Amino acid sequence: MLTSLSVSIPLAATVFLGHVGAARAIVPYVYVPQAEELEDAGLGIARVATRLLRMGQAEDAARLAELTVRLLPNDPRGWALLAEAQLRSNMIDKAKYSLSKAKQLDPNNPGIWFAEGSIALRNGKPAEAIPLLRKGLDLEGNNAGAYFDLGNAQLLLNDPKAALGSFERAARLREDFWEAINNQGLVLFEIGNRAEAIRRWRKVLRLKPEVAETSLALAASLYVDSASNPGESLALAEAALDSEPNYVLDSYQKEQLWGEKLRQATRRLLALPELKDSVERAMANATAASREDELERGEP
Secondary structure, three states: EEEEOOOOOEEEEEEEOOOOOOOOOOEEEEOOOOHHHHHHHHHHHHHHHHHHHHHHHHHHHHHHHHHHHHOOOOHHHHHHHHHHHHHHHHHHHHHHHHHHHHHHHHOOOHHHHHHHHHHHHOOOOOHHHHHHHHHHHHHOOHHHHHHHHHHHHHHHHHHHHHHHHHHHHHHHOOOOHHHHHHHHHHHHHHHHOOOHHHHHHHHHHHOOOOOOHHHHHHHHHHHHHOOOOOOHHHHHHHHHHHHHHHHOOOOHHOOOOOOOHHHHHHHHHHOOOHHHHHHHHHHOOOOHHHHHHHOOOOOO
16 A cells, blocks of 8 residues: 655745734745655655666656655765666666766665666666676675676676576575576587586476466477477466567577577577467567567577
């Protein structure tokens, strides 16, 4: 439930000057809020923005957070909140500016360093992301999300051993962090430990059944080991493609940090006649942008 919070700041009032029988003059009087009232209003709006952000309404949260920083321009919490809302709304340049303001005001806030690392990662600059994330982890060493981002950056820089360690640290800090466990499987498959990859992916599906990415990765891994009896692989692949058609595309798999070995195994699986209808349906439903990227590269 979103509890409403009413913040009232009088903007203007009217006073009457004179005495009985005299001419009346209406004199406008502008009320100037005191610093304490501004602070109360700004923090109240920030609380509402935070609730909206937790509910997934990032753009609405960003609009309220903008009002917070106008009321409290020297409070780093407002700038950090605004940056988070902008980041989730894909306003990357604005988020970078908000983070720079927050960092000026509070350079020892780990969340600011984590957010900057996430932006660098999103902008395809994993080498820049790693020192930012590590600085944040020096200040707050138990942040599971930061370890997950660090693992992704390390994977992009072709350091699977370090990436696996980061993903495992993230999962230890948050037991239900299925994304981190899933990515452990991605690394393990590429370094040749398929049996352990399968165990990790089965754990993911126990935590969160029917995850499309994990289901298809598990299907491909099982098919490598039991091509003569592909029953489970076929069922998992069909369910995955129905849930998220984009995973039929090699380019989309690559965006999700799937390595070459796993993508090759998936191509072999999806070439099976039994999956022809599912593959064609997924290709028809995959996003247009992803299909165009695939065609430009001359991929099937």
